[in-house]
Amino acid sequence: xxxxxxxxxxxxxxxxxxxxxxxxxxxxxxxxxxxxxxxxxxxxxxxxxxxxxxxxxxxxxxxxxxxxxxxxxxxxxxxxxxxxxxxxxxxxxxxxxxxxxxxxxxxxxxxxxxxxxxxxxxxxxxxxxxxxxxxxxxxxxxxxxxxxxxxxxxxxxxxxxxxxxxxxxxxxxxxxxxxxxxxxxxxxxxxxxxxxxxxxxxxxxxxxxxxxxxxxxxxxxxxxxxxxxxxxxxxxxxxxxxxxxxxxxxxxxxxxxxxxxxxxxxxxxxxxxxxxxxxxxxxxxxxxxxxxxxxxxxxxxxxxxxxxxxxxxxxx
Amino acid sequence: xxxxxxxxxxxxxxxxxxxxxxxxxxxxxxxxxxxxxxxxxxxxxxxxxxxxxxxxxxxxxxxxxxxxxxxxxxxxxxxxxxxxxxxxxxxxxxxxxxxxxxxxxxxxxxxxxxxxxxxxxxxxxxxxxxxxxxxxxxxxxxxxxxxxxxxxxxxxxxxxxxxxxxxxxxxxxxxxxxxxxxxxxxxxxxxxxxxxxxxxxxxxxxxxxxxxxxxxxxxxxxxxxxxxxxxxxxxxxxxxxxxxxxxxxxxxxxxxxxxxxxxxxxxxxxxxxxxxxxxxxxxxxxxxxxxxxxxxxxxxxxxxxxxxxxxxxxxxxxxxxxxxxxxxxxxxxxxxxxxxxxxxxxxxxxxxxxxxxxxxxxxxxxxxxxxxxxxxxxxxxxxxxxxxxxxxxxxxxxxxxxxxxxxxxxxxxxxxxxxxxxxxxxxxxxxxxxxxxxxxxxxxxxxxxxxxxxxxxxxxxxxxxxxxxxxxxxxxxxxxxxxxxxxxxxxxxxxxxxxxxxxxxxxxxxxxxxxxxxxxxxxxxxxxxxxxxxx
Numbered sequence: 001x002x003x004x005x006x007x008x009x010x011x012x013x014x015x016x017x018x019x020x021x022x023x024x025x026x027x028x029x030x031x032x033x034x035x036x037x038x039x040x041x042x043x044x045x046x047x048x049x050x051x052x053x054x055x056x057x058x059x060x061x062x063x064x065x066x067x068x069x070x071x072x073x074x075x076x077x078x079x080x081x082x083x084x085x086x087x088x089x090x091x092x093x094x095x096x097x098x099x100x101x102x103x104x105x106x107x108x109x110x111x112x113x114x115x116x117x118x119x120x121x122x123x124x125x126x127x128x129x130x131x132x133x134x135x136x137x138x139x140x141x142x143x144x145x146x147x148x149x150x151x152x153x154x155x156x157x158x159x160x161x162x163x164x165x166x167x168x169x170x171x172x173x174x175x176x177x178x179x180x181x182x183x184x185x186x187x188x189x190x191x192x193x194x195x196x197x198x199x200x201x202x203x204x205x206x207x208x209x210x211x212x213x214x215x216x217x218x219x220x221x222x223x224x225x226x227x228x229x230x231x232x233x234x235x236x237x238x239x240x241x242x243x244x245x246x247x248x249x250x251x252x253x254x255x256x257x258x259x260x261x262x263x264x265x266x267x268x269x270x271x272x273x274x275x276x277x278x279x280x281x282x283x284x285x286x287x288x289x290x291x292x293x294x295x296x297x298x299x300x301x302x303x304x305x306x307x308x309x310x311x312x313x314x315x316x
Numbered sequence: 317x318x319x320x321x322x323x324x325x326x327x328x329x330x331x332x333x334x335x336x337x338x339x340x341x342x343x344x345x346x347x348x349x350x351x352x353x354x355x356x357x358x359x360x361x362x363x364x365x366x367x368x369x370x371x372x373x374x375x376x377x378x379x380x381x382x383x384x385x386x387x388x389x390x391x392x393x394x395x396x397x398x399x400x401x402x403x404x405x406x407x408x409x410x411x412x413x414x415x416x417x418x419x420x421x422x423x424x425x426x427x428x429x430x431x432x433x434x435x436x437x438x439x440x441x442x443x444x445x446x447x448x449x450x451x452x453x454x455x456x457x458x459x460x461x462x463x464x465x466x467x468x469x470x471x472x473x474x475x476x477x478x479x480x481x482x483x484x485x486x487x488x489x490x491x492x493x494x495x496x497x498x499x500x501x502x503x504x505x506x507x508x509x510x511x512x513x514x515x516x517x518x519x520x521x522x523x524x525x526x527x528x529x530x531x532x533x534x535x536x537x538x539x540x541x542x543x544x545x546x547x548x549x550x551x552x553x554x555x556x557x558x559x560x561x562x563x564x565x566x567x568x569x570x571x572x573x574x575x576x577x578x579x580x581x582x583x584x585x586x587x588x589x590x591x592x593x594x595x596x597x598x599x600x601x602x603x604x605x606x607x608x609x610x611x612x613x614x615x616x617x618x619x620x621x622x623x624x625x626x627x628x629x630x631x632x633x634x635x636x637x638x639x640x641x642x643x644x645x646x647x648x649x650x651x652x653x654x655x656x657x658x659x660x661x662x663x664x665x666x667x668x669x670x671x672x673x674x675x676x677x678x679x680x681x682x683x684x685x686x687x688x689x690x691x692x693x694x695x696x697x698x699x700x701x702x703x704x705x706x707x708x709x710x711x712x713x714x715x716x717x718x719x720x721x722x723x724x725x726x727x728x729x730x731x732x733x734x735x736x737x738x739x740x741x742x743x744x745x746x747x748x749x750x751x752x753x754x755x756x757x758x759x760x761x762x763x764x765x766x767x768x769x770x771x772x773x774x775x776x777x778x779x780x781x782x783x784x785x786x787x788x789x790x791x792x793x794x795x796x797x798x799x800x801x802x803x804x805x806x807x808x809x810x811x812x813x814x815x816x817x818x819x820x821x822x823x824x825x826x827x828x829x830x831x832x833x834x835x836x837x838x839x840x841x842x843x844x845x846x847x848x849x850x851x
Contacts, residue, residue, distance in 0.1 A: 042773065044462060165564065
């Protein structure tokens with residue numbers, strides 16, 4: 001396991017390095033010169049040239065990349081061109097917000113998805129199965145944006161149960177924090193719940209027809225114990241894999257959800273940075289996302305191995 | 317292809333039907349809200365926090381480098397200027413004691429600075445501070461104010477409360493420029509302390525002082541203890557919350573999460589104005605939107621004009637036909653619920669520099685068809701219209717497409733991301749583009765640089781001596797003379813049709829009904845110095 005982890009970490013560093021080149025070139029391939037964007041409505045060539053010089057955009061690309069890499073290894077992510085704040089400070093403010101949203105959305109997804117998926121499989125072909133599958137289809141089809149607006153209109157404007165938007169840090173006021181995160185977490189979690197529900201249902205159906213379940217039943221174990229302990233535990237490997245694979249969808253979902261609910265998270269930062277051609281911020285968010293992916297994949301693999309001893313034995 | 321055209325035609329039918337249904341009359345909402353903004357003078361109580369929904373995150377809060385409209389909204393309440401505008405867009409002194417005194421045939425401007433003023437960091441605001449600010453605006457390499465103060469060659473401190481500006485040429489828009497970011501005086505102590513990072517810690521003279529900023533989320537200001545007119549300021553705090561989506565901004569206003577929402581979507585104004593717990597204040601009107609036709613911009617606005625190989629560029633009569641095929645009133649009703657000001661001039665409707673006798677040509681389909689025929693080109697004439705990808709702009713594009721089609725044009729609407737589209741405009745990589753201008757109080761800011769030879773915003777590539785000579789209108793201070801000169805320029809613009817002006821936008825400020833004392837003028841910038849919650 002230790003050697004396996006080391007190998008994976010070495011590969012991860014190479015991936016991050018390759019990603020940094022791709023991100024660097026990708027950002028510069030974006031149409032629209034950031035210096036022109038920053039120079040405003042009446043740009044003079046001199047002002048544009050000064051802005052380029054200030055951000056080192058007048059240097060050849062390889063030099064720019066090496067500068068970027070040099071700063072990166074020292075932990076300097078640069079300064080946001082838009083509001084002149086240090087990128088590391090902006091990220092430090094934004095990442096916990098998105099992580100909180102992601103964790104809450106995942107909780108919603110796991111609770112709802114696994115529960116509904118298990119019920120649907122256990123009650124296959126019955127009313128509960130059709131209802132759960134119907135909700136799953138709805139959850140997959142409804143766009144986040146529309147669902148978010150609908151949630152705001154219903155719960156904030158009509159019923160006035162919850163605030164429409166905004167974010168209060170948990171450390172500042174836990175009550176207000178949760179109050180403001182309920183709707184975004186539900187909206188973001190709905191899509192994942194649907195995916196998880198379908199995966200859980202399918203995995204559970206496979207498990208319920210497996211020999212070991214038949215053996216468990218023949219031993220006289222109760223139905224909840226057979227479903228909840230034996231079948232579900234084996235189905236969870238699929239669910240965990242899906243959770244890892246859904247990270248990308250979670251981030252893209254967070255982009256939309258954070259826009260609607262005005263949550264100052266990572267997703268909103270990404271959109272704003274791209275729209276304003278804020279190179280240092282775009283580079284930082286993409287790189288952090290890549291690192292996030294690698295870490296999550298690593299964790300998924302470890303969890304996968306922990307859940308299924310055969311994988312460990314296989315030395316995968 | 318045929319199917320696509322059919323679908324496009326069917327999509328536009330409901331829009332045109334709507335237009336026909338309300339043709340000839342103002343929509344009820346439009347009628348109520350096209351007047352100037354009322355100032356609600358109800359007495360307000362002391363204290364409270366007002367949360368304002370902004371449509372964008374401002375750029376750096378540094379008056380020397382800032383460029384966004386929303387930054388001006390924040391500045392208006394913490395960084396006062398030498399001059400301001402009143403509800404009639406008249407320039408009035410703010411930190412200056414009087415309007416500039418011109419001498420030496422308009423080559424020197426003497427400005428008296430008010431006495432006893434303090435910056436929000438407690439330091440003294442005087443003539444030296446004005447000089448420090450203006451010199452920074454003129455010399456900082458990344459300054460966006462250089463071109464605005466282009467005529468200023470040096471700034472001299474006459475005494476503690478008087479500065480003298482030396483100009484390279486007589487420059488009538490000077491006071492108007494000093495009524496915007498170029499006239500925002502920054503604390504020299506803060507400039508020394510923060511230098512280029514002043515925007516992260518702005519300190520000026522204003523009713524509110526800067527507290528904090530969470531990038532992309534909110535900006536917090538608090539009542540300033542040093543403000544010269546602090547007795548009038550009632551609010552404890554002013555919080556700007558960034559809510560980019562107009563629907564979400566409206567929903568936040570309705571739910572009470574914010575008490576003020578700027579730039580409401582015209583589609584929401586009707587519903588919100590019917591809500592008794594809310595009020596709608598109309599403002600704005602100095603910005604404009606139009607269609608720019610590439611006539612000679614081959615390699616970019618900063619390069620020499622050349623020959624553009626499109627029917628519209630090559631045939632002036634086709635440009636005229638295209639302009640005549642459009643009905644500005646219908647566009648206003650269909651796309652903006654009749655809430656904007658249809659117009660064919662870059663100058664706002666209340667500008668004293670407009671020729672009162674000038675009128676806009678009406679839609680004339682017969683003449684447009686004749687002109688297309690006269691051009692002798694194959695019909696339908698292909699036209700590519702680039703615009704920003706958002707539902708309202710795309711709807712505008714569809715209406716233009718449907719109208720122009722009747723005159724013999726096949727308009728292909730190409731939506732794109734804003735910065736990319738603007739980039740194409742500057743680079744000359746477009747046929748026609750739907751773009752606008754945020755507008756200036758002085759006409760020089762609406763004309764010079766946008767249509768004159770070599771202007772950085774002259775996307776069309778216009779290069780015409782009559783238009784270029786019009787810039788000299790900025791050298792005279794006589795309003796009647798300037799009016800006559802600008803009228804000639806605009807008449808010539810109509811002949812060349814490099815820009816087909818369509819309308820002036822109006823901004824709608826939604827507020828909770830219990831909020832009073834906001835001043836919201838034609839410049840579209842809400843001023844909260846006297847605002848608060850009604851008693």
